[in-house]
Structure formats: C-alpha cells, structure tokens
Amino acid sequence: MTKTVTTRPSFTDTDIIVVGGGLAGLVAAFGLAKSGKKIIHLAPPAPPDMRTSALMSPSVEILQQLDLVSDPNEIGEPLTKIRLIDATSRLLRAPEALFESSEAGIKAFGWNFANMRLAQNMLPLIKKYKNLTQIPLSASQMVKKDHSWEITLSDGSKLQAPLIIGADGKKSFVRQNSDITIKLQNHAQSALVCDLILERALDGESVEYHYENGPFTLVPAGGKKANLVWVDDGGILEKTAKLPANEIEAILQKKSQNLFGKLSLETPTFVFPLSSHHASEMGKNGVVLVGESGHAFPPIGAQGLNLSLRDVAQLVELIDDIDTTKPDWAKSLSSEYSKKRQGDIISTNQMVDTLFKTLLSDFLPAQMLRMGGMWALKSIAPLRKRAFEMGMGPR
Ligand SMILES: Cc1cc2nc3c(=O)[nH]c(=O)nc-3n(C[C@H](O)[C@H](O)[C@H](O)COP(=O)(O)OP(=O)(O)OC[C@H]3O[C@@H](n4cnc5c(N)ncnc54)[C@H](O)[C@@H]3O)c2cc1C
CATH class of the missing domain: 3.30.9.10 (D-Amino Acid Oxidase, subunit A, domain 2)
Structure with missing residues (x-):
C-alpha cells in the first residue's frame, strides 16, 4: 500500500512525522500535507482492514x-x-x-x-504531494531532543521532527512513549x-x-x-x-x-x-494523538472513525494557523489541540457508554x-x- 522510499529526507528537514497507516493516519498525513508542511508518514504493512x-x-x-x-x-x-x-x-x-x-x-x-476501499481511494494522492514521504517501516524508539523528537525506525535509521502524530491504534507506541495515560476497559x-x-x-x-x-x-x-x-x-x-x-x-x-x-x-x-479507553490528554510536549491511539469504544452508534476525522479536522485547522518559525510551535500546538478535543471526546464517549450500558442492562429501571x-x-x-x-x- 505504500511506495518504498530509497532516499530518505534529511532528519532535520521534516516538520511532522505521522505514525500509523490506518485510516486515521492516512487522513492525517494527507490532510496535513495540504498545508504545505513537510510530512513523513510511517505506514508499515498491516493485515487487511475488513471493517466497514x-x-x-x-x-x-x-x-x-x-x-x-x-x-x-x-x-x-x-x-x-x-x-x-x-x-x-x-x-x-x-x-x-x-x-x-x-x-x-x-x-x-x-x-x-x-x-479498504476508502484507503485505496486515497493512496494515489501520494503523487500529488511533493512534501509528503511515505515509509513502510514502524517506529521502534522515541526520544525527546530539545524542541524535537527523534524516532528510530524498525531498520535502525533515525528521523527527527518537532511534531509527532500518533495514529498508531489502540496500543499506540507514540502514546506509551509520551507520558500520556489511558483508562482501559x-x-x-x-x-x-x-x-x-x-x-x-x-x-x-x-x-x-x-x-x-x-x-x-x-x-x-x-x-x-x-x-x-x-x-x-x-x-x-x-x-x-x-x-x-x-x-x-x-x-x-x-x-x-x-x-x-x-x-x-x-x-x-x-x-x-x-475495549474502551480515552487518553488523559490528546496531546502534549509536541505529541498529538488522533484516532484509536486517543479514544476507542464499542461500535455502537458508529462513532469511532467519525470522531477520529474530527480529530484530524481540528489538527489541520491549528496547523494552518501556526507560525513554525517559533521554536516551541509544536509544544503550543499539541496543548492547544488537547484542550480543543477534550469536550467532543468526553461527550461522544459518554454517549456510547450510556447506549452500550442501557442496551445490555437486565436491570428493570434501565429497561424502563x-x-x-x-x-x-x-x-x-x-x-x-x-x-x-x-x-x-x-x-
Ligand atoms: C467491528 C467494528 C465496526 C466499526 N464500525 C464503525 C463505523 O461504522 N463507523 C465509525 O465511525 N467507526 C467504526 N469503527 C471504528 C473504526 O473502525 C476505528 O475507529 C478506526 O478504523 C481506527 O482507525 P485508526 O487508524 O485509529 O487505528 P488502526 O486502524 O488500528 O490503525 C493503526 C495503524 O497503526 C499502525 N501501527 C501500530 N504501531 C505502529 C508503530 N509502532 N509504528 C508505525 N505504525 C504503527 C498499525 O499497523 C495500523 O495500521 C468500528 C470498529 C469496529 C471494531
């Protein structure tokens, strides 16, 4: 699904690294590429997504x-x-x-x-964006360096960028390495x-x-x-x-x-x-979570990817307004994003949770x-x- 890259961009030459090639990662990478920022998208091969x-x-x-x-x-x-x-x-x-x-x-x-159809529809866009490079490797290490993060890839090579987007699913490696916690059920x-x-x-x-x-x-x-x-x-x-x-x-x-x-x-x-979870924060310190790395719940009322797309829309809006010449731009963006996403994520989570519980409840008042x-x-x-x-x- 990804084009293999032989020449890597120099590691100081990138604004954003998007980690994860599921739908949230794809939409984030292409959505952010539209802003003209330099993006590297880590999209390792994954089993076919048979969901709709x-x-x-x-x-x-x-x-x-x-x-x-x-x-x-x-x-x-x-x-x-x-x-x-x-x-x-x-x-x-x-x-x-x-x-x-x-x-x-x-x-x-x-x-x-x-x-899969939705993802396939987006892939040809890679040719449209010269500022977007896709690499079919996963992130295996992540270390904070001054105003940037250094990411080690599964082949041992390293990349560096001020902003990291964790779109790497429920068990998110990015989330686990950025001091953001979840309450898992x-x-x-x-x-x-x-x-x-x-x-x-x-x-x-x-x-x-x-x-x-x-x-x-x-x-x-x-x-x-x-x-x-x-x-x-x-x-x-x-x-x-x-x-x-x-x-x-x-x-x-x-x-x-x-x-x-x-x-x-x-x-x-x-x-x-x-399983259900939502992250303590959706972003901090130059790291931003989109999709199931930040929130997950049962497929009741079809909300999961809908919520993820609203994550990306918010991120794109913030990126369009940010001044990337300021050294701390990624840190301010990540905390602003987190504040702006909390309300929608909490209310969607509560709605799905209430629906799920009342559907399953044998408790007479809940049935009434x-x-x-x-x-x-x-x-x-x-x-x-x-x-x-x-x-x-x-x-
Ligand atoms: C049965 C079912 C039905 C659903 N129906 C709906 C629906 O009707 N409507 C709706 O809105 N939502 C629905 N959802 C939810 C929706 O499918 C998910 O929210 C969405 O697909 C999650 O996308 P994602 O990209 O966040 O995560 P994922 O699809 O899990 O993608 C994460 C990606 O990250 C990659 N990755 C992991 N670790 C690393 C690493 N270290 N480095 C690089 N890459 C990494 C993985 O390979 C994977 O490709 C449903 C979910 C289920 C289970």
Whole structure:
C-alpha cells in the first residue's frame, strides 16, 4: 500500500512525522500535507482492514474538504433510513423505531464505506504531494531532543521532527512513549463482521436488532449486499466463527428474524475483541494523538472513525494557523489541540457508554428508561431532531 522510499529526507528537514497507516493516519498525513508542511508518514504493512465504517454527513464533508473523497456515492452506499428493533425476550421491550433522513431534510444520514476501499481511494494522492514521504517501516524508539523528537525506525535509521502524530491504534507506541495515560476497559463482548448477500435488499436502510448481549446490525453495502456488525459475548462469537459456512448462515438468518430471506456469506467472518479507553490528554510536549491511539469504544452508534476525522479536522485547522518559525510551535500546538478535543471526546464517549450500558442492562429501571426513551424518540418531534443531531456529531 505504500511506495518504498530509497532516499530518505534529511532528519532535520521534516516538520511532522505521522505514525500509523490506518485510516486515521492516512487522513492525517494527507490532510496535513495540504498545508504545505513537510510530512513523513510511517505506514508499515498491516493485515487487511475488513471493517466497514458508517460515516455521517459532517465526516464525509471533512473528507471532501481535505480532497480525500469527491463523490461519496462512487465509493460508498448512502444511509437513508435507520431501523431499531428490540429483539430481546425481556419483560419490557421497546417499540420498533424508524428514522428517515428525509425527516431531517437531508438526502442521507451518511455513507457506509468499506475501510479498504476508502484507503485505496486515497493512496494515489501520494503523487500529488511533493512534501509528503511515505515509509513502510514502524517506529521502534522515541526520544525527546530539545524542541524535537527523534524516532528510530524498525531498520535502525533515525528521523527527527518537532511534531509527532500518533495514529498508531489502540496500543499506540507514540502514546506509551509520551507520558500520556489511558483508562482501559476490556469488554466481555467482541464484534463479528462479514459481508452478506441477502435475498431482499436493504435499500439504504440500516437495521439494528437489539439483543441481550449487544446489537446485530445489517448495514447496506449496495444492491443485495450487506455488511454485518454483530456484537455479542466474545466466546459465542469465536465459537460461531469456527462453524461451517452453512451453520453460520443459519444462525445469522435466525438473528435477522428472516426479514431479509436467505442470507449467504460473501466473505469469511472476522472477530474483533472490544475495549474502551480515552487518553488523559490528546496531546502534549509536541505529541498529538488522533484516532484509536486517543479514544476507542464499542461500535455502537458508529462513532469511532467519525470522531477520529474530527480529530484530524481540528489538527489541520491549528496547523494552518501556526507560525513554525517559533521554536516551541509544536509544544503550543499539541496543548492547544488537547484542550480543543477534550469536550467532543468526553461527550461522544459518554454517549456510547450510556447506549452500550442501557442496551445490555437486565436491570428493570434501565429497561424502563430505554423503553420510555424509545417511545419518546418515536413520538416527540423535537427529541427526534436532537437525536439526529447527536448521532450525526458536531460539524
Ligand atoms: C467491528 C467494528 C465496526 C466499526 N464500525 C464503525 C463505523 O461504522 N463507523 C465509525 O465511525 N467507526 C467504526 N469503527 C471504528 C473504526 O473502525 C476505528 O475507529 C478506526 O478504523 C481506527 O482507525 P485508526 O487508524 O485509529 O487505528 P488502526 O486502524 O488500528 O490503525 C493503526 C495503524 O497503526 C499502525 N501501527 C501500530 N504501531 C505502529 C508503530 N509502532 N509504528 C508505525 N505504525 C504503527 C498499525 O499497523 C495500523 O495500521 C468500528 C470498529 C469496529 C471494531
């Protein structure tokens, strides 16, 4: 995925090193390159990312402003309806609710993209930016030197830059080496993902069945194709993933309540263990975190990458205004970025956490709250409007 570099830029000649070649790292590297700063992007080869991402309209606008996506319909599938079905066998069950983007006066809530397709769409841009160099190596050491950081690469060579962007995922090497801590919560749940062919097309509708152990969501992926995100007890999912295809298909069909006829697997299944964390600070001392290095949570309400794109948008805004002739520019930028990102990250984290807990709770008052909440959402127009706004995220 990366072009191999034979001539390295001199290590004093770089403003920013972006560490990590996932979607957050790619968007950060290309987004920052637009500012004209000199960027080195460390993007070591990684296993294919089989996840898909529902990105809400404000996030797609960020990608468009950064020239990373032109027409989202060319590479993604519009999400025009969201249906919530209480599939639990609990005493108190919430009513089924359908949200339509036309109600909010918009064509689509957002688009569903295959992560690999989104990344592939960006890669040719490397040719456009002469100030961006991609190196397919990982960072293995990081030391602070006056106003810069020195990074040792996996081949032993060294690079130096005032600003380091940690886009290196949940176990972030950059975060661990920059005195930023996280509070980690490992969940009993995992998420199983795969592509399916349905007998009846979803037609722009994302359907979320709420089960006792987590949601089972079918997301439209064009025609009769759907992406499945099934959150359940990790042990159950690991066992399911090992079954023969026809047995998995029978389980999935039952969980979809046969609403879409026969389901066939189009890809193998992949299981992702789930955890939550958010960093004590999103930046300090010339280090900035974007994406899952700074925050992670279960895929409930499709918020993870949406939040990461808002990280990058904030970073790009700050870079455009910074005076890089001042020796301490990276330090001031990192603390300013951290302050500006805290509110959005805390509120998104709380929203996902509350949703996750009320979905899983067997506690009667929590069930009453959820049922009451769903009735209110179904019937009170201003509340529906507020829910739309929260789900879409800030612009
Ligand atoms: C099942 C599932 C469904 C999801 N659905 C949605 C959704 O619908 N909408 C949404 O907004 N979000 C969704 N998310 C969340 C979203 O997928 C993630 O937030 C996002 O992909 C994380 O991107 P990232 O680049 O931060 O991390 P990663 O994708 O983990 O990338 C990190 C990269 O850093 C590299 N790296 C690690 N260490 C080093 C090092 N030392 N040096 C250099 N490179 C390094 C790794 O090789 C990797 O490529 C979902 C998540 C899951 C699990």
